Amino acid sequence: MEHYHQGARFQRELNEAEASFENWKSLTSTLDEPETNSSGGFECNICLDLVQDPVVTFCGHLYCWPCIYKWISSQDTSPENPDHQKPQCPVCKTEVSQKTLIPLYGLQTPLKTNVHISYHNDLLVQDAGVAHSCRI
Known part of the structure; x- marks a missing residue:
């Protein structure tokens, strides 16, 4: 038993x-x-979603193209910026501009050779060379 x-x-x-x-x-x-998004799982420092149409600043911070474009545009035209100081990185306050952003072309994101202009949340956005799809 x-x-x-x-x-x-x-x-x-x-x-x-x-x-x-x-x-x-x-x-x-x-x-x-493996991750299925072209960003490899990295998050935008503005919208906090997985980054879409990724661009990186010279200071090394990663953003969605529409997010940082809107940020730079709002810094340029802000009434709180009467001295017209140059836009700053939202993370570390280093100066940023459209000219200093580096697009990161992912394996799943087709490269476009022509420039497109579109509206994103009522803001005119020039295409950084990739399709826009983040949720801001």
Whole structure:
């Protein structure tokens, strides 16, 4: 009788160990899956979404093109900027401009050779060379 209880206990522990192992395998398999977005999982420092149409500043901060374009435009025309100081990086306050932004072309983002102008939240936005799709 004691052998039966030991065998049942052993079987229960084995089943629990197998279930734990299956849970571990499913967790590690989702961690191994590659990112499906062109940004590789990086977030925009303005909208905090996964970056779309990524650009980087000389100071090394990453933004969606429409987000930083809108930021620079608002800094240029802000009534709080009567001295017309140059726009600053939202993270570190280094001077930024459209000319100092570097587009990062991802593997899944087709490069466009022509320039497009569009409206984004009622703001005229010049295309940085990639399609816009962030949620700001």
